[in-house]
Amino acid sequence: MSTGTVDHWNPNLEEQCSGLHAACESLEARRKHGLNQFLEAGFPGRKDEEWRYTPLRSVAEGEYSSKLSVEGQLPGDDELATSSDIRLVLINGRFREDLSDLTALPDTVKVVGLSRSLETSADSVVTDLNRWIPLVDHPFQNIGDALLEDGLVITAEGNVDARIHIVHGQDGSESAGSSHVSGLIRLSGGAQLEVLEEFRSRGKSLANIRWGMEIGSGCEFRRQRIVRPGCDVLYHGTRVELGEKAVFRDLIAGSGARLVRNEIHAILAGPGGHVDLLGGYVSNGDEIVDHHTTIEHAVADCTSREIYRGVLGGDSRGAFTGMIHVHQDAQRTDAEQSNDAILLSRSAEMNTRPRLEIYADDVKCTHGATVGELDDDSIFYLRSRGVSLEEARRMLVRAFTAEVFEELENEALKEQFIEQLQEAMPTAVDLRQ
């Protein structure tokens, strides 16, 4: 449909795809499927409802269609106060075992690079991929399939409580391009796992990352994601299935990225499951932050909670699309959803689309959305106590996003998240312009 825009992508993608090592037929089939889908559909235009608030014109125009160099360096050096000593580094989409630290990995947790496991056990990995990341017609998933090559496979089993820090480094400083990561995370036997996923970037680049997750019965998976300033385009997709009494707690924070599309599809497939999706961000300039979530309550007695809070300045735009799908049998579902925004300028914009599809009758579903400004009375109150205008505004960002971060246990990390958002606040001088 988007004629012209794929001129660069199509030949590049075909060439790259055919250059990949064909480890097995099912892998080959998946790549071909992705390639063909993309060749046919390309990137969606503005008329596509799912992409209405995320214009992909600049992505489609081709600069990103080559793969980023294998030689890339990890950008940035200010480290997060993670409480994890297991560190996995990916640079330009390749899992870099040489830069990672797996020494503290407990026996019950396994981490393998996707490309390595495609070498050793291609068939079963592709079977898992097909199961946990089923094929969908989606531009980034199509590209991800066509160029399926590397990523991570993480499994945690039994009585374990581990923390892993994953750093995605994008280095587009030599020349622009994209990277593609596919990951699997599977928890079983009551495992507890926490992952801090960090995105760092330099230069022009598209990071195309998707995860398929299985959180088995009684397991809990906590994930924090932080988009560090300087990221260009980030597509991040998560598909997660939860078993009985399984818990998924997700938090995404970020600022200073040109375009972020965060997609989550959570399926509560066993009774007593719980999903928490939280997000806090500050945007400026012509940045775009798009949170696109679907929570499927497939069975009874599950709960879900979504809280997204954005502070938008300049000409930036935020979007939130939140589908809550309650199946017919999902009685006693309790789903909460809220999306709140503070606009710092007249040209900033927030689009909220709650979508409720409820087929059960005994259901509690609430959704709320607010768009406001920083409260003048609060600012004056703070200033009247000696706090500068700038600091008062920063404090109100802290206040506004407090609910998103309040349950983050690692206080030092929490402080870094909040500080990053505060730092991203446009100064009062910027605002007057």
Place this chain on the structure above:
Amino acid sequence: MSAHENEEKMILDVKDLHASVEGSPILNGMNLSLKPGEVHAIMGPNGSGKSTFANVLAGREDYTVEKGSVRYRDLDLLDLDPEERACEGIFLAFQYPVSIPGISNAYFLRSALNAVRRYKEEPEVDAVDFLQLVRSKMELVGMDEKLLQRSVNDGFSGGEKKRNEILQMAVLDPKLAILDETDSGLDIDALRIVAEGVNALRGGDRSFIVVTHYQRLLDYIVPDHVHVLSEGQIVRSGDKTLAHELEREGYSWLESGHAAEKSQEAS
């Protein structure tokens, strides 16, 4: 020469202050001078402009100063931003303190204290020293320590909010404190505790402007001067006995007084 000396001694000197909000005049020629260490009470009917005056002194930008001047110590107060005024020692205890969910009282107070200290080029206080300081002040105003970890004024009772204002005052150690109806919403015991807190901060050069409707507060915080504000002007001043007189007689005398004034203007 002697007049000049007098001026030197003033901590606050308000001359012919006119202020409006969205075009409608509210203060219509306020005059008020305070010497260091003095306590002035401002009384007057609802809507007479007491809070407006207090907010103009604190620097609220919703009000436009049309005319007049305010000298504070050796500064032109109207030239300063609200935060500069605070750092220079002006403190307003709000009639209606706002609540700020998501910011703990402790974080707020420490940010404020450190902002003032940075301005004065004093070292910032760390968490430990701060806690020690704030604990002693909380005792002074009889405030529950639990309120430190709660969000600023969020879900506080009316009385707790007012005590919180006095706590902030005690921590920030201002030179001129303006208390806007700090007594309203307080029960008898709380009133006494807050008044004792204020009295403990009295003395030396610290001055107070106490806005109140009730002479009761002034039994505890005995003022040096009492002023009556009406339609944005001080129409009467006296000593503490004026408060008693107002308590007995109310403001009905103002109606006729003002009517007379107005008719004079008209002729």
